[in-house]
Amino acid sequence: MRTRPKETSRSRSRGAKAIDPLLSSTRLLHYAASALLEGTFVFWCMIAWPAFARTPAAHALRERLDRRLFALAWVSLLVAIVSGAGWLVIVASNMSGMPLASALQGSVLGIVLTQTHFGIDWIVRAGLTVAIAICLALQARTRSHAVGWVGLLAASAFVASLAWAGHGAATEDVPFDALHAPADILHLLAAGAWLGALLPLVIFLVQACRDMSSQAVAVARIATLRFSVLGLSAVGTLIVTGVVNTWFLAGSVPALLGTLYGQLLLLKIALFAAMIGVAGINQRRLLPHLADSATDDSLCLQISRRVFGNATIEACLGVFVLAIVGIIGILPPGLHTEPRWPLPFRFSLSEGFVRAYPTSFYASTQPYAAPSIARGAPLYAQNCVVCHGAGGRGDGPLAGKLSVRPANLTEPHLFAHKVGEMFWWIGHGTDNGVMPGFADKLSPDQRWDVINFVLARAAGDLTQHTGSQISTAAAVPLPDFAFEQNGAQNTLSQTLKNGPALVVLFAGHAPRARLEQLAKLQPRLAAAGLHVIAVALHPSTEKNPLIVDVSQDVRETLELFDSPADGGETELMLDRGANIRARWMASGAGGLADPSTLLSDAARVKSIPVAAANHAGHGG
Amino acid sequence: MTMRTITAFFLLVAMVFAPAAVRAHAFLDHSDPAVGSTVPSAPATMHIWFTQELEPAFSWIQVTDKSGASVSDGTSGVDPDNKQEMDIKLKSLPAGTYTVKWHALSVDTHTTQGDFTFQVKGS
Numbered sequence: 001m002r003t004r005p006k007e008t009s010r011s012r013s014r015g016a017k018a019i020d021p022l023l024s025s026t027r028l029l030h031y032a033a034s035a036l037l038e039g040t041f042v043f044w045c046m047i048a049w050p051a052f053a054r055t056p057a058a059h060a061l062r063e064r065l066d067r068r069l070f071a072l073a074w075v076s077l078l079v080a081i082v083s084g085a086g087w088l089v090i091v092a093s094n095m096s097g098m099p100l101a102s103a104l105q106g107s108v109l110g111i112v113l114t115q116t117h118f119g120i121d122w123i124v125r126a127g128l129t130v131a132i133a134i135c136l137a138l139q140a141r142t143r144s145h146a147v148g149w150v151g152l153l154a155a156s157a158f159v160a161s162l163a164w165a166g167h168g169a170a171t172e173d174v175p176f177d178a179l180h181a182p183a184d185i186l187h188l189l190a191a192g193a194w195l196g197a198l199l200p201l202v203i204f205l206v207q208a209c210r211d212m213s214s215q216a217v218a219v220a221r222i223a224t225l226r227f228s229v230l231g232l233s234a235v236g237t238l239i240v241t242g243v244v245n246t247w248f249l250a251g252s253v254p255a256l257l258g259t260l261y262g263q264l265l266l267l268k269i270a271l272f273a274a275m276i277g278v279a280g281i282n283q284r285r286l287l288p289h290l291a292d293s294a295t296d297d298s299l300c301l302q303i304s305r306r307v308f309g310n311a312t313i314e315a316c317l318g319v320f321v322l323a324i325v326g327i328i329g330i331l332p333p334g335l336h337t338e339p340r341w342p343l344p345f346r347f348s349l350s351e352g353f354v355r356a357y358p359t360s361f362y363a364s365t366q367p368y369a370a371p372s373i374a375r376g377a378p379l380y381a382q383n384c385v386v387c388h389g390a391g392g393r394g395d396g397p398l399a400g401k402l403s404v405r406p407a408n409l410t411e412p413h414l415f416a417h418k419v420g421e422m423f424w425w426i427g428h429g430t431d432n433g434v435m436p437g438f439a440d441k442l443s444p445d446q447r448w449d450v451i452n453f454v455l456a457r458a459a460g461d462l463t464q465h466t467g468s469q470i471s472t473a474a475a476v477p478l479p480d481f482a483f484e485q486n487g488a489q490n491t492l493s494q495t496l497k498n499g500p501a502l503v504v505l506f507a508g509h510a511p512r513a514r515l516e517q518l519a520k521l522q523p524r525l526a527a528a529g530l531h532v533i534a535v536a537l538h539p540s541t542e543k544n545p546l547i548v549d550v551s552q553d554v555r556e557t558l559e560l561f562d563s564p565a566d567g568g569e570t571e572l573m574l575d576r577g578a579n580i581r582a583r584w585m586a587s588g589a590g591g592l593a594d595p596s597t598l599l600s601d602a603a604r605v606k607s608i609p610v611a612a613a614n615h616a617g618h619g620g
Numbered sequence: 621m622t623m624r625t626i627t628a629f630f631l632l633v634a635m636v637f638a639p640a641a642v643r644a645h646a647f648l649d650h651s652d653p654a655v656g657s658t659v660p661s662a663p664a665t666m667h668i669w670f671t672q673e674l675e676p677a678f679s680w681i682q683v684t685d686k687s688g689a690s691v692s693d694g695t696s697g698v699d700p701d702n703k704q705e706m707d708i709k710l711k712s713l714p715a716g717t718y719t720v721k722w723h724a725l726s727v728d729t730h731t732t733q734g735d736f737t738f739q740v741k742g743s
Contacts, residue, residue, distance in 0.1 A: 091729055095678045115677040117727045166728055332645050332730070371656035482657035489652045489659055551658030551741065 020330060023094075026086045028326035031162070032319065033080035037132060038159045038189070039196015040073045041152035046230060047197065048204065049145060051222040058215040061207060066143075068203050073136055080158070081129050087165075088112070088122050121164040128158040159192040160185045166329045180248045187241035194234035195318040198311050201227050205308040209301060217300045224307050228287055231279055238272070254361035258339030261331045268324040275317045278310050286310075338362045350416075355431070362420035366448040368455065369480035373560075374553035376453025379446055383438060384454075392457055404434040409454050410461040415476065422451050452479070459580070460560030463572070466583040468590055470604050475579035478503065478572060479557055483533065483548035490548075492533070496576045499529030500605040502598065503572045505562050506534070510542035511569045514592060519546050521595050530602035537562055573601055577610035646672035646726035648734055649704070658739040662713035666692075670724055673703035678725035681708045683718055691718060703727075715742035 048069075052062050092112040093103035103109065113119035135151030138144070163184040201223070208220035246256075246265065256262035286303050339361045346356035366372040381390075387402065389395040392409035399406050426447045429437035442450065459476035466475070480493045495501055502525075504511075504518070518525070518532050522545075525532060534546040537555050550558075561580075562570050567587025572580050582601060584592045593601065652667040653659045666683055681696040696708035706722070718740065723733045 094731060095675070095725055095729065097731075111677050116675045116725075116729075118729045330730075367655070369654075369656070482654035482659070484660045487661065489654070489657075489663060491650065491652075491654045491657075494650065549660040551660075551739075553658065 020090070020094075023087070023090045023330055024323075024326040026083050026090060026326075027329060028319075028323050029079055030083035030087055031322045031325055033076045033083060034155075034159045034162065035192040035196035035322070036076040036199060037073060037080060037196065038152075038155040038192035039194075039198070040069055040076065040200050041148060041155045042193045042230070043197045043200035043204070044069065044148050045145070045152050047201070047223050047226045049148070050226060051219045054222060055215050055219050058211075058213070058219050061211050061213075061216045061219065064207050065204055068207070069200055070136065070140055072200065072203065077129060077132055077136070084122065084125065084129075088119075091118055118165060121161055125158055125161050128154050128161070132158065156189055156192070159188050162188055179244055183241040183244035183248075186237055187245060190234040190237035190241065191321075194231055194238070195315070195322070197227065197230065198315040198318060202308055202311050202315065205304050205311070209304055209308065212297075212301065214297050217297045217304070220304045221300055224282075224304065225287065228279075228283055232283070235276055235279065242269070242272075252339075252361075254339040254341055257343075258341050258361060261328060262339070264324050264328050264331070268321055268328070271317050271321050271324070275314050275321070278314050278317070282307055282310050357421055357424035357428075359420045359424045359427070360418055362423055364419050364423075364448045364451065366445055366452060367480060368452050368477065370482070370551075370554040370557040372449045372452040373456045373479055373557045375446070376449035376451070377556065379442065379450050380453050383441060384450070387435070392454060392461075402434055404432050406435070410458045412462060412474070414455070414458045415474070419448075419451055419455075422454075423447055426450060456557060457560050460562075463561050463580050463583055464563055466580055468582055468584050468588060468593065470573070470582050470601050470608075472581075472608055475575070475581055477578045478561060478574055478580055480578065481550065481554040481557060483535070483550045483554065485533070485548045486545065492574075492578060495531050495533065496574065496578055499531065500576060500581075500602055501531040501533055501574045502602075503558075503574060504532065504534040504546070505537055505558055505570045505572070506540075506568060507537040507559075507562060507564075508568060510536065510540055510544070510547070511586065512542065512544075514569060514586075515542075515544040515546055517595075519544055521598070522546070524595070525598065525602065528599050528602045529606055530598065573605055575605045575608050575610055579610070581605050581608065645728070645730040645732045646670040646674055646704075646724040647732055648722065648736075651720070651736070653738040655736040656738065658741050660741050662710070662740050664710060666708050666710055666720060668706050668720070668722055669702075670704050670706070670726075672726045672728070674698050674706060675725040675727060676703075678723075678731070679706055680723050681706055682721045683708060683710060684721070685713075685718055686716055713740050715740050 048062075048065065052058060088109070089100060089103055092108050093100045095112055095116065096103055096108045098108060111119075113123060131154040132151060135147055135154060139147040139151060163181060204223060205220060208216045208223075250256050250262050250265055256266060286307055289299065289303055338359070340358045341356055341360045342358075343356060345353045346360055348354050385396055386398045387394075387396045387406040388409055389399065389406075394406040394408040396406065423444075425435060426442065427437050427439040427444075429435050438447070456479050459478070462476050478492070480491055482489065482491045484490070492501070492503075502518075504515070515534055518534075522532060532546050533548055534544065535550055535554070535558055536542065536547060537559050540547070561572065563585065565587060566585035569586040569592070571584045571592060573582040575581050582593075582605075584590070586592060647670065648655070649669045649671050651669065653663050666681060668681060676698040679696075679698055681692075682690060683692050685691050691711050691713055693709040693711045696706055699705040699707060706724070716739070717737055719735060719737050721733070721735045723731070725731050
């Protein structure tokens with residue numbers, strides 16, 4: 001293997017990717033127990049009590065039901081406490097990197113409880129379990145509805161506070177970020193009310209069917225009708241909030257189809273759809289009869305049994321949904337794992353359906369920046385020049401002997417390809433079999449370096465045709481680079497966050513007069529939001545506040561954007577996405593831009609909408 | 621009900637085609653000195669910005685020289701004014717290559733880690 005310079009300057013980052021079966025099953029238990037707690041109180045307050053209020057005679061049934069619901073609530077509370085404690089210990093172990101036993105001892109638990117968002121959330125939730133226990137004890141003694149409603153409030157808060165135990169806790173600079181937490185909370189509450197009340201409904205219907213008295217049947221009828229209203233509103237809430245959460249967490253079709261997170265989310269949606277289907281049978285086929293069956297006890301009983309059967313199926317599907325919730329919350333959502341595209345085609349807005357590859361939607365692990373491009377240049381020279389040529393025009397020494405002419409890697413069309421597709425071709429070869437794959441010669445990081453180099457060189461070539469008029473059409477991007485200015489470290493990408501930039505490139509003698517003119521103009525340019533960065537492509541001793549200090553890899557990269565015939569100086573106007581919108585040369589027809597042109601162009605460039613930057617560079 | 625469900629699912633499908641808003645673990649956003657860069661003069665502090673807020677209790681940075689010896693001056697900390705930024709003071713660094721290791725615990729309880737190098741140019 002050849003030596004690779006600067007190999008270690010790559011950025012690597014990784015998150016835990018394996019699914020932890022202990023953590024996901026603990027989460028499943030905790031979610032299920034929390035939902036049952038909320039659902040039991042919901043069932044009492046919103047279904048059972050109103051139903052019994054209209055048929056006060058069904059006293060014995062009510063007593064039997066209450067006994068079972070209290071047992072269910074106490075068991076759920078116990079499971080919630082034990083699984084919640086288990087979850088805390090596993091999280092403490094993961095956070096501290098210590099084994100489970102060590103996380104239990106010592107100060108780790110204390111630090112997690114008092115110094116992390118998760119821990120503080122858990123303290124609040126521990127307080128809520130105490131409140132729920134008090135409510136259950138009081139309610140069992142007094143049978144007070146008011147206490148039941150307080151219990152419902154506490155149980156709902158217990159479920160809602162799960163929103164801070166996972167992805168909902170984090171805030172990011174995305175549009176409508178404020179919507180995410182409320183959507184998450186409503187989703188949890190609706191799921192808890194629906195799924196959690198299913199088991200109380202089943203218990204209730206079993207008791208009612210056993211009773212077989214006409215009062216029991218009447219109560220069952222009212223309860224079932226009330227439950228269907230609850231179910232409908234919960235399902236509506238789940239769909240709306242589910243759409244919002246999917247948008248926040250999965251984000252794109254490749255992420256849905258090509259990542260484990262997305263696939264599990266689709267499976268969850270499918271199971272949810274099946275639950276709605278079963279609920280729909282209740283709604284459309286059974287409930288209309290139930291409404292008519294007020295006077296026919298045997299029909300009512302028969303229907304109640306079928307509702308009971310369907311509710312059991314829904315509850316089972318609900319357990320699978322919660323199992324997915326248990327797993328999905330510990331996976332990195334959406335695009336943070338590379339989506340492996342499962343289809344041989346994809347849809348492109350400009351070209352319709354086009355050929356696609358498993359890596360089509362991969363984002364580069366190496367940022368489009370000078371260090372990567374400098375690593376890619378020698379790799380290109382070693383592996384690609386024989387066919388594609390030193391200049392990338394498809395005219396290498398072997399080109400004439402091939403049945404298909406090697407691709408010209410300097411055409412504008414290059415930028416129409418997804419980087420993930422170039423990654424596939426370099427790794428596995430092209431479909432026509434002429435270009436071989438280099439997966440065994442170049443590591444994935446090296447393939448990205450080659451792609452960055454090829455893109456930068458093509459961008460440099462295409463820039464030679466960029467004129468002095470601001471172009472609002474497609475423009476090619478200047479790579480990111482680090483520099484030091486007035487003793488402070490900076491990068492192009494950070495500078496562009498504040499506004500457009502004028503990059504001044506000069507080789508040989510510094511264009512002293514021009515730099516002094518720009519330096520004098522700088523306060524006005526800065527006020528207009530334009531930053532000037534002057535780079536000497538050969539080490540220079542010239543002193544000017546606009547000249548930044550850069551390393552050799554940055555000089556080599558920016559040389560791709562320089563023209564030997566530029567009369568000693570090239571100036572590039574960049575929009576906030578680093579796209580080159582205009583170019584002036586000292587030797588050009590109109591010469592360099594005068595101050596008023598620079599100011600008006602800066603204002604125009606500022607108004608060009610820039611697509612969100614590809615957030616590449618931290619995968620791998 | 622059925623029609624409403626179908627409509628809702630079409631809405632869902634339409635929504636997922638909307639622009640991606642990705643939320644996940646805390647990953648490195650950018651750093652000063654920049655990842656892989658060569659800096660002309662030695663930085664006094666290493667700054668790393670992340671894509672999410674961090675838990676100070678379980679997040680850290682280590683900076684070491686070629687021999688693996690720590691070159692930090694004190695311990696790293698999350699910026700109290702910007703929970704997405706972590707800093708560590710550095711000793712006066714001679715020319716050479718330095719390795720930065722970071723370990724970040726996001727407020728969503730997920731841990732990420734990574735490393736990169738930067739070089740200080742000889743004067």
